[in-house]
Amino acid sequence: MPLDPIVLRRFGELNTKAEAVLAAKAVEFVSTEGKPYYKVPSDRYKEWATNVLNLLHRTFGESSVHYKNFSEHYSKFEGWESHFSDSYGIFRAAREDYEGGYLFHIRTLAKAEVLSDALSQAKELLASGYKDPACILARVSLESALKDLASKFDVTEGKLDRMNAELSKAGAYNMAKQKQITAWAEIGNKAAHGDWTQYTAQDAAAMVAGVESIVADL
Structure with missing residues (x-):
């Protein structure tokens, strides 16, 4: 079964958008050991995450593992780079499963x-x-x-x-x-x-x- 070119394109667009969110991170504070802690722009993250939730909902369904995991991480987001990385990881896994045909195997x-x-x-x-x-x-x-x-x-x-x-x-x-x-x-x-x-x-x-x-x- 062929993959939907619109869905493929949207995954690509949102991946580019995710990279832009990460590139906009800024130092929030530096620990006494000199380690910097970053945050990403909350508004840009929420815009991206809302787009991703919509795509995952339409592509995999509300009951899918991808949608549930991403939604859970979104609800706990506090701006830290590590929180964004978790969300981005779920997004990449969903993209990989879609492009690999896993969605159709489930169907x-x-x-x-x-x-x-x-x-x-x-x-x-x-x-x-x-x-x-x-x-x-x-x-x-x-x-x-x-x-x-x-x-x-x-x-x-x-x-x-x-x-x-x-x-x-x-x-x-x-x-x-x-x-x-x-x-x-x-x-x-x-x-x-x-x-x-x-x-x-x-x-x-x-x-x-x-x-x-x-x-x-x-």
Whole structure:
């Protein structure tokens, strides 16, 4: 998944702004040992920090570690250079995680967890003898999983059959897996259209297990 150029540019702008805040530091006092203690301009820090909070909130979310840590340090800021350095460190970590694609890894894990829940429901339905709704759930999960794979392999999202073929060409999986996915999709379509006698409970169980293995590899 490509990185947002606007977010990348904003991280760069705020990094430049942070360097300017640090460059404007001034000696507050000198200890008896001759060690200087610096403070940075409070107004410039708060302007920068507010911009960073807005970016972290929009990019990572209010519940993210980056946003929470930065917000906590911001609330305790008293002007000292060391306080600013702490905030700047959190900002740099957030930038590194974004540019390294870590944000999208987290989103993929979250999506995989949702799909795993859906497949758990499908298995419960199978165990209770309801193969048809189980196949419908598995079909939806299969398409969602292929969309996630498409974003990883620069394949344009679209209909399941086309994504399946293009993912195989892109090396996401081999031809045998492509044919198996086609078979699973057909079972899901039959379930959705009421052709329930066209497949068995064993077919349904194999489909759910197969889709589950794809989701596990996300």
